[in-house]
Amino acid sequence: MVGFRRDLNIHRGFTLRDISRFYPEQRPSFGELLEPVVDSKYILTPKLWEYLYNYAKHAAKGNGFGFGLVNPENKESIARTLSARYHKDGSEILIDRGWDMATGETDFANEENQAHRPRRLTPRARALWVLKK
Structure with missing residues (x-):
C-alpha cells in the first residue's frame, strides 16, 4: 500500500507500472536480514515452544495456523507475512536455530535439542525486513 499526503504535492506522476526498476539486482536473503547474535529474550521459552509445537499438530489437522519456522541458512527461505501483532508470540515467523x-x-x-529452540525476530530485524521488502 502506498499513500501520500496531499498537502505535500509529491504524488503527481507517481505510478506502480515501472516499480520493477527500483528492485535490487539481488534480493537479500532472509538470513542476511538477521542479527547473528541476539539477546536470550528473543528465544522462545520452553513452555511457549511446547505450546506452539503441540498446537502445530492441531493445525495440521486443519484447525488453525500453527507456526512458521524459517531456516536462515537456506538462501531461498521465505517467511510468512509480518503482522502487526507479531510482538504477542511471534509464531508466524520463527527463526530456526537447529x-x-x-x-x-x-x-x-531433550536438553541438547532444547538449547536450539527457535527465536523471534528482533525489532531491528523487523525494521530492516519491512524497509528492504
Whole structure:
C-alpha cells in the first residue's frame, strides 16, 4: 500500500507500472536480514515452544495456523507475512536455530535439542525486513 499526503504535492506522476526498476539486482536473503547474535529474550521459552509445537499438530489437522519456522541458512527461505501483532508470540515467523524435529517428536524435553529452540525476530530485524521488502 502506498499513500501520500496531499498537502505535500509529491504524488503527481507517481505510478506502480515501472516499480520493477527500483528492485535490487539481488534480493537479500532472509538470513542476511538477521542479527547473528541476539539477546536470550528473543528465544522462545520452553513452555511457549511446547505450546506452539503441540498446537502445530492441531493445525495440521486443519484447525488453525500453527507456526512458521524459517531456516536462515537456506538462501531461498521465505517467511510468512509480518503482522502487526507479531510482538504477542511471534509464531508466524520463527527463526530456526537447529531444532531437531525427529528428536522433538520422541523426546521434546531433550536438553541438547532444547538449547536450539527457535527465536523471534528482533525489532531491528523487523525494521530492516519491512524497509528492504
